[in-house]
Amino acid sequence: QQPVQSPQAVILREGEDAVINCSSSKALYSVHWYRQKHGEAPVFLMILLKGGEQKGHEKISASFNEKKQQSSLYLTASQLSYSGTYFCGTPMNTGNQFYFGTGTSLTVIP
Amino acid sequence: DAGVIQSPRHEVTEMGQEVTLRCKPISGHNSLFWYRQTMMRGLELLIYFNNNVPIDDSGMPEDRFSAKMPNASFSTLKIQPSEPRDSAVYFCASSLGAGGPEETQYFGPGTRLLVL
Numbered sequence: 001q002q003p004v005q006s007p008q009a010v011i012l013r014e015g016e017d018a019v020i021n022c023s024s025s026k027a028l029y030s031v032h033w034y035r036q037k038h039g040e041a042p043v044f045l046m047i048l049l050k051g052g053e054q055k056g057h058e059k060i061s062a063s064f065n066e067k068k069q070q071s072s073l074y075l076t077a078s079q080l081s082y083s084g085t086y087f088c089g090t091p092m093n094t095g096n097q098f099y100f101g102t103g104t105s106l107t108v109i110p
Numbered sequence: 111d112a113g114v115i116q117s118p119r120h121e122v123t124e125m126g127q128e129v130t131l132r133c134k135p136i137s138g139h140n141s142l143f144w145y146r147q148t149m150m151r152g153l154e155l156l157i158y159f160n161n162n163v164p165i166d167d168s169g170m171p172e173d174r175f176s177a178k179m180p181n182a183s184f185s186t187l188k189i190q191p192s193e194p195r196d197s198a199v200y201f202c203a204s205s206l207g208a209g210g211p212e213e214t215q216y217f218g219p220g221t222r223l224l225v226l
Contacts, residue, residue: 002152030212041201041217042153049212087153098143098215100153 001026003088003101011107012078020073020104022088031064031071032089034100035082042087045073078108112136114218116202122224128190131221134183135204143215144177144187145201153201159185160208192225199223 003024012018022031030049034042046057051066059076075082088101115134123129135142144156157167162179170177174193179185189196199222203215 032214041219044214044216047212047214089153098155098158100145100155103152 002099003090005086005088005101005104007104008102009105009107011109014080014108014110015077016108018075018078018106020075020086020088020106021070022072022090022101023068023070024090026069028064028066028069028071028090030090031062033062033071033073034087034089035084036087037084045086075106078106080108080110082106083108114202114204114216116200116218116221118221119219120222120224122226123192124226125193126191127225128188129192129196129223129225131187131189131200131202131223133185133187133202133218135185135202136216137183139204139206139216140182141205141208141213142179142185143203143205144185145203145217146198147201147220148198156187189223192223194225197223197225 003022006021010018030047032047033045035045036042046062048062048064054063062073064071071088086104091098114136117132140161142159145153146156147153154169156169157177158165159179162182175189177187199220201220202218205213205215207213
């Protein structure tokens, strides 16, 4: 039931772009994106509530394809501060059971 | 705002001992979540409270785990007896409303538990 993310890990040079995908075998009612730095708690990035919705903050944006049951996170012109593990998260029904994805480790190097 | 507060930050104990983890949610938040994070299983939701009432505890691994929320500003997660496989980072998170699909969860710093 856990959403599957791809890739599992990615290494970028500063300024390069990356895409992280999140796929679910079940219907998605919303998609949350979090970033976790090593040894720290997950930090909220954004929520997408409706199919077709796209959101962005500075150079990080996301899209939500409800029909395909997937979401993608786009990081453009990556910075060193973007390094961390990115998780998508979703309630698996309209109730409260919440599942985080398998995680994607992103490392940005100079 | 102080954010979600968890204590202790680190706990080392021996197998068979009782462990109690504590959480203070953000003031005014009505929902509280307990998660466990391990390398093997990732982030797992253990239990969720709304207005101090447990709504979904289907993620609690077994009877050795119990959670309470006696009031809106305090929750505990207890493991008795603890086992080495319980070693993990335990996160508490809170959200403003009923914990629905549109709500942001704010995480505490976590408690690193090591059971020897």
